[in-house]
Amino acid sequence: MPRAPVDDRGVPYQPVALAELALHADSQADRDSARRFQRQLKRVRDEVSRRWSFRRMLVTMPVALGVAAVAFPALLWLFGAWTGGIPSMLAVLVTFGLMQWIDRSISLRRLRHGVGATIVAHGYCARCAYSLKGLETHPDGAIVCPECGAAWIAARITRPHWTGVQPPLAETPPLLPRLLFIRPPLVNDARGVLVRRMDSWLLSVWPDRRQALGSERVRRLRRALRSRGRWLRWTLAAFLAAAMIWVLTLLTHLEGVEDPAKWLAIIGIGAGTLLLGFASLAAVLGELNIPESHFERTATAEGLCAACAGELGPADTDGYRVCIACGATWRAEHPPDQPAPPGA
Ligand SMILES: [Zn+2]
Ligand SMILES: [Zn+2]
Known part of the structure; x- marks a missing residue:
């Protein structure tokens, strides 16, 4: 306990x-x-x-x-x-x-x-x-x-x-990342506060914040965030796509099958193809095999908050930097891999 x-x-x-x-x-x-x-x-x-x-x-x-x-x-x-x-x-x-x-x-x-x-x-x-x-x-x-x-x-x-109205605490991510099968979890910042970390496409970051970062910086961050686990994601996606093509080829074996059974088979094959296609897409676009600590490390290396991508203030005497926009705290120098998601 x-x-x-x-x-x-x-x-x-x-x-x-x-x-x-x-x-x-x-x-x-x-x-x-x-x-x-x-x-x-x-x-x-x-x-x-x-x-x-x-x-x-x-x-x-x-x-x-x-x-x-x-x-x-x-x-x-x-x-x-x-x-x-x-x-x-x-x-x-x-x-x-x-x-x-x-x-x-x-x-x-x-x-x-x-x-x-x-x-x-x-x-x-x-x-x-x-x-x-x-x-x-x-x-x-x-x-x-x-x-x-x-x-x-x-x-x-x-x-x-x-100090008046605070930015909402760990708001629900917008629809777009969720449609892409991405649900950034709530994590503890360096002082333990519950915050929602950014997603690897920066879709959960407010559009005006992305604009302030500039497209060049956003692209660099995305690339850095998604660089981890890329091989596993693409390999899995390739397997799923291959399985999808195999299911599709079953259509050629339907010669001579009587009518009600034939339609059932076509519907089954169609559903299987769609499902495997979606799974393959989800494998490529999702965040499989990106370690939790990689988000914090990548964002803070850029001087940015790992929750809202806001600018971090200067490091204090304890080596912490506080996000000016949302108040999340991050270590100025990140120690080696120590992921600690809450309740995991
Ligand atoms: Zn008290
Ligand atoms: Zn922040």
Whole structure:
């Protein structure tokens, strides 16, 4: 089980319940912005916890098998049959429900660190939701929450709630990348804040931002981002395209087949061709085999934010650079491969 998150003086804490984010608001405007942030954070948390994860499945599958190993013999003993009827249906439902519940609790536990860091980035105490606005910074760089005593490095506050409307937290990517089978995931920035990383085609980057970068720079970034894993993508696409052509050649074997069966075969071949064609296209255009850390490394090498492609500010004393546009934090010098997507 992952350890509880700690504040910046090493004291463990539980992140405040999202419903309590507006708890200490002292004006209507404060309350509104806290509620807005609460909705965004809830959406972000739900998205991360819903994303399928192999590591979570390693826990949920044995549990489900264990429950089934007890439930079905019990059914056999109680009802004389272990399949059929309402009891076994109930057993299946309970097992699936349990799997879902365990999966969600694991992902929420893993997300605590990211949720806490995101709350502090917005200028709230992650432990009690008290506003960190205008508080004194101690010599060690920390702000101490007057309400609960938790300590937070002041430099964490990169999206303060008191500066007006913030760019949305990890907005949903536009339709185009999703049509191209690209769904950039939510990742943790260098200080743990949940952000959506850019996609390798820069389609999730706002058009005016792409314009500001200039077509030359955009092309260079795309090439650098997509340089990794290219061979695997093209090989897979070639295999799928070959399979598609093979399915198409089946059409020549339909001589002498009687009519209803012939039409069924033609429809089947057509559907198979389309499916394999799409899969081949998806393999070429998708992001298969591009490591998560490659995005951060490539963007920061260009002095750009790996989330929104905005310009990064100068490096601070801890070696962090903050995005001027969205407040995401990135390491100025990137260490060797250490991908850490949330909830993975
Ligand atoms: Zn507090
Ligand atoms: Zn940014």
